[in-house]
Structure formats: structure tokens, C-alpha cells
Amino acid sequence: MAATLASRFGLAGVEITEPPTLDELDLPSPRLAPPDSLAPICSSSPFDRAGHAYGKSFRDVVRGLERRFDHPPDVVAFPHDEGEVVALLDWCADAGAAAIPYGGGSSVVGGVEPEVGDGYAGTVTIDLAGLDGVLEIDRTSRAARIQAGIYGPALEEQLRPQGLTLRHFPQSFEFSTLGGWIATRSGGHFATLYTHVDDFVESIRAVTPRGVLESRRLPGSGAGPSPDRLLMGSEGILGIITEAWMRLQDRPVFRASAVARFASFDDGVEAARALSQSGLYPSNCRLLDAAEALTSGAGDGTSHLLLIAFESADHPVDPWIHRAVEAARDHGGAIDEDGVRIRSRDNAGASGDAASTWRSAFIRAPYTRDALVAMGMITETFETSITWDRFADFHEGVTAAVRSALDGVGAGSGWVACRVTHVYRDGPAPYYTVIAPGRKGAQLEQWEAVKIAAADAILRLGGTITHHHAVGRDHRRWYEQQRPPLFADALAAAKGALDPDGLLNPGVLLEPPRGASPT
Ligand SMILES: Cc1cc2nc3c(=O)[nH]c(=O)nc-3n(C[C@H](O)[C@H](O)[C@H](O)COP(=O)(O)OP(=O)(O)OC[C@H]3O[C@@H](n4cnc5c(N)ncnc54)[C@H](O)[C@@H]3O)c2cc1C
CATH class of the missing domain: 3.30.465.10 (Uridine Diphospho-n-acetylenolpyruvylglucosamine Reductase; domain 3)
Structure with a gap:
């Protein structure tokens, strides 16, 4: 990967930062200790505290690699049942501590970071992995x-x-x-x-x-x-x-898939729109632009790809895929004669087509992303949705804003790829991936300029700050622009009714109740 990146971006070489070891970390001392009754399910070990300090955003991974762990939780609790969750929240209330619910910690928006300001006696991360049945x-x-x-x-x-x-x-x-x-x-x-x-x-x-x-x-x-x-x-x-x-x-038994190639991205968008409004409801209808197709290995970068698939546990889906293929061809999609794959219980079907190549790249992506960060790249993925009538201008505006931000931070050789991950009858959910060579020591500032440019453009052009990555602490300032002010009041009132002391995840979705500094 390092060699590919160096050649793609014309770099003399790529330096790889090793992840930290525990003894390199200088964590602040824990400010809280659990009562005896909860001690057996609580830990303040450096491993557990460091391991729950961040989610998985680019910023999180960079700070981890930079050995910066400024706000680890004071205590990490591992309840095994609901009674223990209740007891933990009671203790947080008594101790004046903030409680951070924690699932897998894969948040990419600062959703699990215990940065809650000085208004709390400490932070307790409640890891729910023990409730697993x-x-x-x-x-x-x-x-x-x-x-x-x-x-x-x-x-x-x-x-x-x-x-x-x-x-x-x-x-x-x-x-x-x-x-x-x-x-x-x-x-x-x-x-x-x-x-x-x-x-x-x-x-x-x-x-x-x-x-x-x-x-x-x-x-x-x-x-x-x-x-x-x-x-x-x-x-x-x-x-x-x-x-x-x-x-x-x-579990599905019958499956069918096809890959259509488009010379023009706009034609691919029109085909995706036709499918979204056809009543066929494909399980997959992902449009990869040429850059996304190239980097995932699904294409050679000369055409845009529309991956179409149907599945059913009940009936063969051949008529659906044939009709979808017709619709894609009507909009200029090229599909080879043997490009339609039909599988059933007795016929597992072949792999190795563009769709399965893209799928394995998709599954490997979390690992690839972490490696790219360690190699000093700036990587960001952001996603949104917009109605079909505004998509063309939206896509152009967002892409231009990101390109200009990359230029502004001296990373103009970086690339911006787009795929449409979900299609609704009234609009697509586009997902953008940005990869650019970072400057040593300035990776975070460069990334932030790109992130702000993208989010500002999304809001200005009428999209949502997130289609599925959530709001967390990192997207809050754009979420505040998006949601109606009266809805903000209603949400704050619901919070006040359920969590009157503001213990739960301060700073996520809403202004932190006890004057925490915003992330
Ligand atoms: C490489 C990568 C790929 C991703 N791909 C996708 C994707 O395809 N689709 C997608 O939607 N997201 C994706 N995400 C984002 C993330 O995985 C999702 O937001 C996911 O739903 C978070 O689940 P989690 O269990 O890891 O929750 P966490 O990250 O632990 O928590 C997320 C938020 O939910 C709260 N929370 C967690 N558990 C509970 C609970 N039991 N009760 C109340 N609150 C709780 C936390 O406080 C936090 O605010 C991706 C992230 C990464 C790193």
C-alpha cells in the first residue's frame, strides 16, 4: 500500500507510524473510584481507559497515533445485566459523574469521547458488551x-x-x-x-x-x-x-445481480433514479463513480459502475433483475451478455465479478482506512442525502468545495470519490471518500479544513449533515443549523424529563448542560 500511495501521489516515500504501546501513554489519574458494590464490574486500568477514550474517526485515529489521550474515562464499567446498568447510573448521579454509553466504539463523530468539560466530577464509560444474547x-x-x-x-x-x-x-x-x-x-x-x-x-x-x-x-x-x-x-x-x-x-436463497457500466456519471444517476422509482426495490443499487470503482478494484477507472442486486428467501428473482437490466440499458448502461448472475440454493454462483470485488474492498475498508492514517494520509468519508431534483448541482458544489479545500491545504493532488449507497424514491444518499497526502504534524489541521468545507457545502446546498453516521459531538454545530429551533427546544425538554441532571453523554446532539467546552 505504501508503495502504491507513494507512486500515486508522487511522494519520495511513506513513513508509517506505529500504534502506541501502553507504557508510552501518560494518562491523567482517574478522578473517581466506584463503590465496593460496583468495583467488580469496573476498571480503571490504563488499557481499558485508553481503549475507551476515542471512537474511530480520522481525528480519533490520528490522536491515538500521536499518543494524545487527554480525556480518557476515569472508570470503564462492564455491566452484565440491566440491574447493573441501573446501579451504575445511580452511582453516576450520586457522584456527579457523566455517563457515556458505549457499544462497539465505532462512532466516527465523537459519540463516545468522554470530553464533557469541568462541570462533572468525572466520566464513567458504560460498555455494554456483556449484554450480548x-x-x-x-x-x-x-x-x-x-x-x-x-x-x-x-x-x-x-x-x-x-x-x-x-x-x-x-x-x-x-x-x-x-x-x-x-x-x-x-x-x-x-x-x-x-x-x-x-x-x-x-x-x-x-x-x-x-x-x-x-x-x-x-x-x-x-x-x-x-x-x-x-x-x-x-x-x-x-x-x-x-x-x-x-x-x-x-435467510435469502435466491439471488441475482448485474453490473452496468456508464460513460457518463449523470446517466448512471438517471438509471439509479429510474430503479428507485420502479417499484422493484433492489437490495443493492450502488452507483460507484469511476474513482471509487478504481480504488476499490471493481473497475479500471474509465467508467462509472451501477451494481444491482436482488435477493429473496421465497422466490426466484430473475424477472426483477431482467427488468432492472432493461432499465439500466435504457439509460445508456452497458451490461455484458454474461454480466447477469443468477444464483439459487443449488447454484452458489461464481465470484470475481466487479460486484464481488467491490464487496470485499468494502469489508476490508475499516482496516485499510487505519493503515492509510498511519501512513500520514488525510482520509475522510462523509455522507448525506438530497432530493433527485437538486442532486446534480449539490454533487458539483460539494465536490468543488472539497477540491478547493484540498488545494488550500496544499493537498491538491488528493482525490475525491463518490458512491451512492442508498436510493429513495425521492433522492439518493451519496457517500464521499477523500484521500490525500498529509503534511507531517499538520494532518489534523488539513483534515479539519476539508471536513468543514464539506459540511458547510452540504448544509448550504440543502443536504443533511448525516444520512447514517450520526451527529455525536463532531457534527453538532451543523446539526444545530439543520434542525428546526422549536424541535431543538422539544428535544431539550425530552432530555430534561428523562435525564434531569444531564448525566448522559453531555455534548452529544445538544449543548452540554454543564458548560463543557465544545469539541
Ligand atoms: C470503518 C467504519 C465504517 C462504518 N460504516 C458504517 C455504516 O456502514 N453504516 C453506519 O450507519 N455507520 C457506519 N459507521 C459508524 C458506526 O459504526 C455506527 O454509528 C454504529 O452504529 C455505531 O455502533 P457502536 O456499537 O460501535 O456504537 P458506539 O460507537 O459505541 O456508540 C455510538 C453512539 O451511540 C451511543 N450508544 C451506543 N450504545 C448505546 C446503547 N446501548 N444505548 C444508548 N446509546 C448507545 C453512544 O453513546 C454513542 O453516542 C462506520 C464506522 C467505521 C469506523
Whole structure:
């Protein structure tokens, strides 16, 4: 990788920073000690404190590599059941400590960073990994009661013997938990229909400082504003989600896919729009621009690719893929005669096409990103959504803003790639990846200029500050511009009702209640 980067960006060489070892870290002393009753599930070891100091944003990884750990939690708690979560929140209230709910720590927006200012006696990170079971399965309604701290692979493993699956696969699937997904309204691999985890949530149970809030299991309800919708996306500021009933699916048996090549990105966008409005609801409808196709190895950089796929547990999906192929061709897409792949239980199908190459690059991306940072690159991914009628101008404006910011920080040779990850009937969710050579010691300032330029352009041109990466502490200033002021008041009132002392995740989504310095 280092050699490829050096040649791509014309660098004399690439220096690789090694990750820190524990004895290199100089952590501030813990300001809190748990009561005896909680001591067995609490740790203030340097390993646990350093390991829970950051999420996984570019800024987090750089600060880790720079051996900067200014705000580690004072205590990391590992509850095994809901009773212990309640006891931990009670202790935080008594001690005047902030409580940071922690799933897999894969937040890329400062969602788990215990930087809460001086208004608290200390910080306690509550790591939910001990709540990791599928507790109950309702085969008839095809739903399961699942604990919030379970990681993606373990969740699927526990459902597999029943032939069931949640089929929610964010790119961070391996490193993130059910509670984290619900708290951030994460986006999975389905390009249509079930785009966010929200679509699989039947009911939620959460511990708040005021008691337990549990919604009723219902397939649908028109009874007022939804309690589930209050908790989904609450990012740990209203309560700690301990379990949820989730809607499941049978494991798919029939699959079909195709890859269409486009000479013009705009034609690819039109094809994606046609598919999004066709009523076919493809499970995959990802448009990769030529740069994204090249870096993922799915293409040679000369054309834009539209990856289309359908799946079903119930019926062959051949008619769907054939109709989708027609629609892509109608918009100028080139699809080889043997480019349509149809698979069933008896025919596992071949790999090695552009779609499977892109998929393995997608799964490797978390590892690749960390390596790029260690090699001194500036890397940023940001995502948003916008209606179809504004997409062309939006895309041009955002890309131009990022390019100009890269020029401004002396990283003009960097590249900006785009893929459309989800498509709705009224608009796409574009996802941008920026990679540029950084200047030693200035990586963070360079990155920040690009990040601010991108976020400002997104807001100015009418998009959302996030389609699925959440708000956290890092996106708050743009979220404040996006949300209606009266809604901000209503959210703050809900926070006041559930967490009157402002213990939970200060600084996320809302201004911190005790005058913390903004991140
Ligand atoms: C390489 C990479 C790829 C990614 N790809 C995707 C993607 O495809 N789709 C996507 O949506 N996101 C993606 N993300 C972002 C991140 O994985 C998601 O936000 C994920 O949902 C976070 O889950 P987690 O369990 O790691 O939560 P954490 O990072 O631990 O926490 C996230 C937020 O939720 C709160 N929280 C966590 N658990 C609970 C709980 N039980 N109750 C209440 N609050 C809680 C935390 O306080 C924090 O504010 C990616 C991140 C990385 C590093």
C-alpha cells in the first residue's frame, strides 16, 4: 500500500507510524473510584481507559497515533445485566459523574469521547458488551428480543440455527453493536426499503436516570408520536438501550445481480433514479463513480459502475433483475451478455465479478482506512442525502468545495470519490471518500479544513449533515443549523424529563448542560 500511495501521489516515500504501546501513554489519574458494590464490574486500568477514550474517526485515529489521550474515562464499567446498568447510573448521579454509553466504539463523530468539560466530577464509560444474547425468538411474528451490547457477527451467529437473520450489515458490522445501531440510526447494506436499522425495530427497552422506558411490541401504530422514534437516533443522551425486539427475515436463497457500466456519471444517476422509482426495490443499487470503482478494484477507472442486486428467501428473482437490466440499458448502461448472475440454493454462483470485488474492498475498508492514517494520509468519508431534483448541482458544489479545500491545504493532488449507497424514491444518499497526502504534524489541521468545507457545502446546498453516521459531538454545530429551533427546544425538554441532571453523554446532539467546552 505504501508503495502504491507513494507512486500515486508522487511522494519520495511513506513513513508509517506505529500504534502506541501502553507504557508510552501518560494518562491523567482517574478522578473517581466506584463503590465496593460496583468495583467488580469496573476498571480503571490504563488499557481499558485508553481503549475507551476515542471512537474511530480520522481525528480519533490520528490522536491515538500521536499518543494524545487527554480525556480518557476515569472508570470503564462492564455491566452484565440491566440491574447493573441501573446501579451504575445511580452511582453516576450520586457522584456527579457523566455517563457515556458505549457499544462497539465505532462512532466516527465523537459519540463516545468522554470530553464533557469541568462541570462533572468525572466520566464513567458504560460498555455494554456483556449484554450480548438473543433472549427470545417469536418464530410466528418472525421477531426476536435481543440484548443491546451484542456485536453484529454474534447476533447473526445466534440467529443462524433458526434459519433467521437480521440482515443489517453496516460496513462496521464486525465492530459495532445492536444498541449502537439503534442509538445512531445506522445504515445497512440494503439500498432500498430497509435502509436504516429503524425499519427492523419493533420495540425498545432503555434505562434512563428516571427509570425504565419500554415501548409496546407492535407491527405498526398510529398512537401519537412514537416512543421508538424518540429513542432511535438519541445517541445515548436520553437513556441506555438494554434490549430491543427486532424484526427478522428468513435467510435469502435466491439471488441475482448485474453490473452496468456508464460513460457518463449523470446517466448512471438517471438509471439509479429510474430503479428507485420502479417499484422493484433492489437490495443493492450502488452507483460507484469511476474513482471509487478504481480504488476499490471493481473497475479500471474509465467508467462509472451501477451494481444491482436482488435477493429473496421465497422466490426466484430473475424477472426483477431482467427488468432492472432493461432499465439500466435504457439509460445508456452497458451490461455484458454474461454480466447477469443468477444464483439459487443449488447454484452458489461464481465470484470475481466487479460486484464481488467491490464487496470485499468494502469489508476490508475499516482496516485499510487505519493503515492509510498511519501512513500520514488525510482520509475522510462523509455522507448525506438530497432530493433527485437538486442532486446534480449539490454533487458539483460539494465536490468543488472539497477540491478547493484540498488545494488550500496544499493537498491538491488528493482525490475525491463518490458512491451512492442508498436510493429513495425521492433522492439518493451519496457517500464521499477523500484521500490525500498529509503534511507531517499538520494532518489534523488539513483534515479539519476539508471536513468543514464539506459540511458547510452540504448544509448550504440543502443536504443533511448525516444520512447514517450520526451527529455525536463532531457534527453538532451543523446539526444545530439543520434542525428546526422549536424541535431543538422539544428535544431539550425530552432530555430534561428523562435525564434531569444531564448525566448522559453531555455534548452529544445538544449543548452540554454543564458548560463543557465544545469539541
Ligand atoms: C470503518 C467504519 C465504517 C462504518 N460504516 C458504517 C455504516 O456502514 N453504516 C453506519 O450507519 N455507520 C457506519 N459507521 C459508524 C458506526 O459504526 C455506527 O454509528 C454504529 O452504529 C455505531 O455502533 P457502536 O456499537 O460501535 O456504537 P458506539 O460507537 O459505541 O456508540 C455510538 C453512539 O451511540 C451511543 N450508544 C451506543 N450504545 C448505546 C446503547 N446501548 N444505548 C444508548 N446509546 C448507545 C453512544 O453513546 C454513542 O453516542 C462506520 C464506522 C467505521 C469506523
